[in-house]
Amino acid sequence: MPFGMTRDVMRPTDSPRADRVTYVELFFDLVFVFALTQLSAYLYENQTGLGALEGAIMLCALWWAWVSTTWVTNWLDPVALPVRGAVIALAFVALVISVSIAEAFGERAWAFAIAYVVLQVGRTGFIVWATVRHDRAVARDFALVLTWTAVGAVLWIVGALLPLEWQLPLWAAALGVELLGTILGFPVPGRGRVLIGAWDLSGPHIAERTALFVLITLGEGLLVTGFAFVDKESSPATIAAMATAFVAAAATWWIYFDHGERLGSEMIEASDEPGRVARTAYTWIHLAIIAGLVLLSVGDKESLSHPHEHGLAPTITSLGGPFLFLVGTVLFRRLLEQRWARGQVAGIVALAVLAAVALTVLPLESLTLSAAAAIVLVGVAIGETIGRLRRGRRSGG
Secondary structure, eight states: OOSSOSSOOBOOSSSGGGTOOOHHHHHHHHHHHHHHHHHHHHHHHOOSHHHHHHHHHHHHHHHHHHHHHHHHHHHBOTTSHHHHHHHHHHHHHHHHHHHTGGGTTTTTHHHHHHHHHHHHHHHHHHHHHHHTTTOHHHHHHHHHHHHHHHHHHHHHHHHHHSOHHHHHHHHHHHHHHHHHHHHHTOOBTTTBOOOGGGOOOOHHHHHHHHHHHHHHHHHHHHHHHHHHHHTSOOOHHHHHHHHHHHHHHHHHHHHHHTTHHHHHHHHHHHOSOHHHHHIIIIIIIHHHHHHHHHHHHHHHHHHHHOTTOOSHHHHHHHHHHHHHHHHHHHHHHHHHHSSOOHHHHHHHHHHHHHHHHHHHTOOOOHHHHHHHHHHHHHHHHHHHHHHHHHHTOOOOO
């Protein structure tokens, strides 16, 4: 066969490297620290309905770029030099995406779109080239994925060339194409479709990679809060806001890492359809978790910069992050344990009640709302730990 990489760069299945997260993957992740910081800044500066929609599109694009690369490195061995070089090249393209975020719906729309397309199409084409001689089934599946990715690429490029009233729907449609592809299995007439449920994945690798991204997002929030604090004069309000931000970050870490992240690895390994479980738990549900953490950092900056603001926008930024995070984690736990985590459900209800009170009864200030949300998160973390101890499960990281 003239096409395809002659060297086999598939991950070894019979060695410790099968599940290990490599340093070059962590290097790739570093770019997303900057990307998430830029996204948080964009959302903070554009607290409108349009800004929220634009931010949601960019967040979905960033998440899709990251999680799709994670799936590829689940098959390919990043220790192999060709794969290592490809991951580093993808990191550079991701950096171009990151520096374009502030003007993604302005002068740098073309840069954002072209970089995103290069990352998505280039990565998918690379795995087809790398596997076609060594695992025809994997190569066939990703050839189907490549077809759908190419369709989405056209929408990204055309959208970047048109005015905003066309750019938004075209970019949203491009993301919709990729999402629909994962739901349907990337069908192509005459070529069949991908049976994602049958994909043989490394549960520990997927779970650890995603957990590390959650940590990166938490770190981005602390970074944004720290920079916002050092730009302000110390006062009771700013000190309280900084302390609240740290408590909320620590509570979200506790809720996610106490034992839930380990359950994902165990369930993928035990499942008859590991691909389906990984897709649902780590591609779809985790988007809500990451969105919640990003919005949480926006709320922290809001309470630091405008602690006495109240109204719809401050309420959404202060409570929306914890709310999305708990929605994501409760769905994650529901999938893994087949039960509703009562502490998290109670936290979601408490945040909804807080939002209703702030918008209809008592106009609570952003700092007050952030502090209340942090208290709710701490309560959820305590309730989760008590429940785990009663069930006799050991803690995680």
